[in-house]
Amino acid sequence: MKRPVLSVLVVEDHPTIARQLVGFLEGLGWQPDHAGTGELAIRLATTQPYDVVLLDLNLPDLDGLQVCRAIKAGAPRNVPVLMLTARDAFEDKAQGFREGADDYVPKPFDLREVALRCEALARRGALYQPQELRVGPFTLMPRERRALYGDAPLALTQTGFAILLMLCREHPHPVPRSALVQHLWGATPPASDALKSHIYTLRKTLEAASGRKILATILQLGYRLDLEPPSDA
Template sequence: MSRNALTILVVEDHPTIARQIVTFLDGLKWQTDHAATGALAIELATREPYDVVLLDLNLPDLDGLEVCRAIKARAPCDVPVLMLTARDAFEDKARGFNEGADDYLTKPFDLRELALRCEALTRRGQLHISQEMRVGPLTLLPREKRALYDGAPVPLTLIGFRILSMLCAVYPQAMPRSALMHELWGANPPDSDALKSHIYALRKQLELAGGGKMVVTIPQLGYRLALDGADHV
């Protein structure tokens, strides 16, 4: 599956982890820069327009949250920050989001999921500035919070529209379940059954509109749109 080339800043002081990430992303033909310190990360991120910053919280010179604040305040564009850390307590995640992090991935992680999250962050940003988005028979009107299927309105709840918007933004890739929950509910998500209920309702509305089984589950990852009929729920 082809991927759009992204420009990524990898902020990681552990040599082995940094090398694994950079090698994997280089294999996708993405452009990567590496910073092993917070000071170098801030210097690079405030000088270059990256698509995503992958930020380890445990750095030798500065706290990762301090680095996140500096990048968000001084970067030449609104660059998404994906935090990478072994800290998995709720309080740690809440602090990261409160300091401006756009997503959070706990170590150890699958490098394929890391790439999906990077793409989701960049595509999501494109959706936010677009007045209209079309994916196959779907048309999304973000300002009006409306969706059309083959030109006909699809009656969706606000959360249903937001879920569909995120799935369209990353199509044909999958949207990780954790990323969906963070986008919908921030640092205080409900239990996972709430997301399942909204996905169920969205599926039903799309089926009633003639879209068939368009929202499919990717086991142990999340959800994606299937416009070619090749996937199974």
């Protein structure tokens, strides 16, 4: 049976363990992101639709249980949280489940078991997730990273899809440029103005699909989708 492609946030401050997890998940063809602090983990998990969060409880800035609570409260979907920790006493496990964790794997762990548990949690979580987001002429399928304009598929990069998803979720409100930068790159944005390039590519794709300018720039703020049909007057 073909394994699903999962989007996973790895929250782990130990460099060696983080590299092992990310490398193993990439080897499965999955799409892992990494956060080495609780603050970055919360920012990523509350702005991007991950299938699973792998959460180490011993983080340098915030307690993992606090991070779990924040993710469960603010994530755009009910993302499953798999705890990875050396805290193996019963009370530690019980407290983690009370704070919203969905499963628990003690350290040291077998990477293969972690992957199997991720798949099980993702299947369980998919039962409670909306399969589509519909905004005006757009239909977005976050789990599949696919988007339609009307009935026609949009040829988007992964970054372009992430931008469009955020714009659709915030519509009709504008999305600040700073929020998009944090959404895409967290605390380490690229040195060049990469967002401008991605916005340009996305804008051209949407114009080709719609036949008009649909991605508006709000001066000194950011961007929003202009979904109102043009007036004939």
